[in-house]
Amino acid sequence: MSRSYLFIPGNTPSMIQNLDVFESDAVIIDFEDSVTSYDKDSARILIKNFLKKYSYKDIDLYIRINSYDSLYFLEDVKATKDLDINGYVLPKASVKAIEELNKLSSKAIIPIIESPMALLEAKEIADQENVTALLLGAEDYTKELGINRTLLGTEILYARSFIAIVARAYNIDSIDTPYTNKEDEVGLKEDSLNAKNLGFTSKSSIHPNQVDIINQVFSPSKEEITEAKRIVKKALDNTKGAFSLDGKMIDLPIIEKAKNLLDKAKKYNM
Amino acid sequence: MEHEKRQIVKVINDIDELFTLVDISLNRNISFHHHLRNGDYVINYVLNKYLKEKVQGINLFPSAIFPSYTSILELIKNKQINNITTNYLNGPVAEYISNNGLEGKLTMQTHGGRARSIIEGKNKIDIAFIAAPYVNSYGDSVGYLGKNKCGSLGYSIPDSVHAKIKVLVTDNLVDLDIESPEIDGSNIDYILLVDEIGDRQGIVSGTTEVTKNPIGVKIAKNTSLLLHELGAIKHGFSFQSGAGGVSLRVTKDVRDIMIKENIKASFFSGGITKYHVDMLEEGLVEKLYDVQCFDLEAIESLSRNKMHIPISASRYANPTDESQIIKDLDIVILGATEIDYNFNVNVTTDSHQTLIGGSGGHSDTASESKICVIVSPLIKGRIPVIKERVTTITTLGKNIDCLVTERGIAINPLRKDLIKKLKNSKLKIVTIEELSRIAYKFTNIPQDIVKHDKIIGEVEDRTFEIIDNIYQK
Numbered sequence: 017m018s019r020s021y022l023f024i025p026g027n028t029p030s031m032i033q034n035l036d037v038f039e040s041d042a043v044i045i046d047f048e049d050s051v052t053s054y055d056k057d058s059a060r061i062l063i064k065n066f067l068k069k070y071s072y073k074d075i076d077l078y079i080r081i082n083s084y085d086s087l088y089f090l091e092d093v094k095a096t097k098d099l100d101i102n103g104y105v106l107p108k109a110s111v112k113a114i115e116e117l118n119k120l121s122s123k124a125i126i127p128i129i130e131s132p133m134a135l136l137e138a139k140e141i142a143d144q145e146n147v148t149a150l151l152l153g154a155e156d157y158t159k160e161l162g163i164n165r166t167l168l169g170t171e172i173l174y175a176r177s178f179i180a181i182v183a184r185a186y187n188i189d190s191i192d193t194p195y196t197n198k199e200d201e202v203g204l205k206e207d208s209l210n211a212k213n214l215g216f217t218s219k220s221s222i223h224p225n226q227v228d229i230i231n232q233v234f235s236p237s238k239e240e241i242t243e244a245k246r247i248v249k250k251a252l253d254n255t256k257g258a259f260s261l262d263g264k265m266i267d268l269p270i271i272e273k274a275k276n277l278l279d280k281a282k283k284y285n286m
Numbered sequence: 287m288e289h290e291k292r293q294i295v296k297v298i299n300d301i302d303e304l305f306t307l308v309d310i311s312l313n314r315n316i317s318f319h320h321h322l323r324n325g326d327y328v329i330n331y332v333l334n335k336y337l338k339e340k341v342q343g344i345n346l347f348p349s350a351i352f353p354s355y356t357s358i359l360e361l362i363k364n365k366q367i368n369n370i371t372t373n374y375l376n377g378p379v380a381e382y383i384s385n386n387g388l389e390g391k392l393t394m395q396t397h398g399g400r401a402r403s404i405i406e407g408k409n410k411i412d413i414a415f416i417a418a419p420y421v422n423s424y425g426d427s428v429g430y431l432g433k434n435k436c437g438s439l440g441y442s443i444p445d446s447v448h449a450k451i452k453v454l455v456t457d458n459l460v461d462l463d464i465e466s467p468e469i470d471g472s473n474i475d476y477i478l479l480v481d482e483i484g485d486r487q488g489i490v491s492g493t494t495e496v497t498k499n500p501i502g503v504k505i506a507k508n509t510s511l512l513l514h515e516l517g518a519i520k521h522g523f524s525f526q527s528g529a530g531g532v533s534l535r536v537t538k539d540v541r542d543i544m545i546k547e548n549i550k551a552s553f554f555s556g557g558i559t560k561y562h563v564d565m566l567e568e569g570l571v572e573k574l575y576d577v578q579c580f581d582l583e584a585i586e587s588l589s590r591n592k593m594h595i596p597i598s599a600s601r602y603a604n605p606t607d608e609s610q611i612i613k614d615l616d617i618v619i620l621g622a623t624e625i626d627y628n629f630n631v632n633v634t635t636d637s638h639q640t641l642i643g644g645s646g647g648h649s650d651t652a653s654e655s656k657i658c659v660i661v662s663p664l665i666k667g668r669i670p671v672i673k674e675r676v677t678t679i680t681t682l683g684k685n686i687d688c689l690v691t692e693r694g695i696a697i698n699p700l701r702k703d704l705i706k707k708l709k710n711s712k713l714k715i716v717t718i719e720e721l722s723r724i725a726y727k728f729t730n731i732p733q734d735i736v737k738h739d740k741i742i743g744e745v746e747d748r749t750f751e752i753i754d755n756i757y758q759k
Contacts (some may be wrong), residue, residue: 224503
């Protein structure tokens, strides 16, 4: 139930040392795109030693390993499978890649949907063992489609909608693609709200300064919490399955949604 | 009409000519201000004459020493300088003194302490050489006009009144009245005309930017939340932050709170930047009391906005000045190179005992403000900012109220009132020892390498109390 997932390069000690400082609910230590080929081994060594010495109970930790079809996949998993992490973020996800990863580890998997084929396979991917969330990787996705990213994001509207729907249908989390302009706070907020309104449960980021806004957007508002408390209270007092509140019909799904929202508010100390 | 009664100040076209009127060998206590920062031509121009004349036993009183003041280094190496009394120094002069000391001693004063010393005759100055960007024939001057404008001339005002001989050095002598001059020409003895008093690029450093570093951003966020929880950001409050990236980020975050809660501040003081100017122009603060300008926007604001007021170092921070501005200061945000378990702060030397700065207004504002907040990363490079005892005390711990880091906030146990207010805070409030232990988890306890063999200088508080010694590396 994380709101924010922050990517941190796996080969940068100053960032690794501070991974719990940035208030991201989850941190994704990256072995893939932000680590050059000649630095892959040093990232593995750094993270292995670091996580053997330091543990984190208040944040979820993931490692983005290199893709199944890369030279580094096996080494990445071997070096990290005994570490105290929540799981792996798997780039260029496919059913086959997830099956192979499941043979090596029983940790949670967050596949990145970053190709048209992966999007078409999203339901099967979501249904795989240990898959706990889907992450949209819009940069590679649009690259494969041969189209440009825009700040408005209409070119990824279908992918976003589909992933949010699939994740909700399979009762797993959905993580929106990072907003790449790290200077634009207004754009980040708008982009996060768009994702939230499509049904995403969280958003990933590539810069620590983006975490605050993402957490704000994906946290329940004061009004939502007050409303949820009223619904849950009235539901407890009510013996019927459905009831009316302020002229609106409240039934079981709405009560469950209110309970989930209050759980989330409690988790984030709101 | 009134000006007709005033005396025209003698204009001199060459420094050699000045010393035909003034005996250089009898005038060896000399002062400068540092408003032209690294772009200053005046200090080297004047001191080259002292080098050439092989004047011995010089006592130097610059308000600060920057890397470009190379003539000072030559004079020290030639053993022509006896003592230096200043508020801040870095660069080659600082490094040389750290390694070798002086013939006499280095005295590190505060901005307010320097003004007080000059006014009360403790710092006896024979000649004040005052770089002045805009001067008229009566010797009136302002710093915010002219081709080499630098903004406020605050640090030079006590010198311009109390030195035995006062010399304005300018490249811009005008035949116009100057309304509300910063320097009153009736005190001035000579105007020394030069081609250029400085280099514009070096005068305005252009380094005043809000930090984007995520650790700095986190520290600033913690600071603004702390101030908000303490109820310190309220209508009519006063505030000072330096020009450092984190301090400016705090200013930005405080601004956001002010806008959200419709709060207007009474004044901001100290060194002024474009961010402070913006807030003045947005109507978020009533007045800026400016002792030095950090950027061009601040300089230009000073020349056009009556509510942006240049002040002298004495009015800024002299504890015996009845009109002292910072006695009404509510909040100050300051940095630290080191801080210790007693909340003593060092911004004078690094952990290797190299001189890298000095108090400036650090100790002054910490002493007077109602809430003094130190902002710093818990770990700098591989070194924890918290030590059992700082290498050099710049500001006494009794005047420091809060330390804000990215991993938590420590409140000085002396401030029981603040601790009480924060009793139910959701902020991470811990002891300074606990913060230190968090840092040690990453760094272990660094080996202490401080040497105490030879004293080369001392840190003098604004009360004139010597609060620490400075040792040779």
